[in-house]
Amino acid sequence: MIDPAKRILWAACAVCGLVPAIAGAEGQVPGATPQQQAAMEAQARVGAPGAPHAGLAASAGSYDIMIRSWRSPAEPPTEDAGTATRKMILDGRVLVEMMNATLMGRPYTGHEMSGYDNATGEYWTTWMDNNSTGLMVFRGSCDAAGACSLSGSWQDPATKRSVTARMTTRWTSPGTQLFEMFGPGRDGKEVKALEIVYTKK
DSSP states (O other): OOOHHHHHHHHHHHHHTOHHHHSOTTSOOTTOOHHHHHHHHHHHHHTSOOHHHHHHHTTOEEEEEEEEEOSOTTSOOEEEEEEEEEEEETTTTEEEEEEEEEETTEEEEEEEEEEEETTTTEEEEEEEETTOSSOEEEEEEEOTTSOEEEEEEEEOTTTOOEEEEEEEEEEEETTEEEEEEEEEOTTSSEEEEEEEEEEEO
């Protein structure tokens, strides 16, 4: 009989995806019950990178970027430029982007992480930058051509309310990606707020 402490250890290993490190040659963990073994094998399956992660990896590299941002649909956009680098981390599970640019004439640095959750079947993206201490989180789907549509939210610093927005990305050529973000305008209707063109170096 397995003591309670060991049961907690097996559960923690299942959650953390440590099965491959502690399992034997045939994937069996000594002392685990059939239920615990099944749970750990399921975790190992959903924790393994697959085709969606390979698709993310294909966009790794260095880019020149052109940014167009709108304060209001009635005004012309502000245009800025910069660079971005993308690389995979966590053994091919997550794509990280670092952006260095200007935005509306001011220095701008951003950090994005993107991945695919095997458990939920959703793509996800997080964003942080030097204009905020908050975190944007988006979830959605991508098609076979790499066109993605994700929805998410962030906290409006002025109203203290959550703002819902959506973002889309698509490849207009093998080395050029178009990013667009849409959010509520002053009248509550959706407007385009941001556009970024990535050109691979």
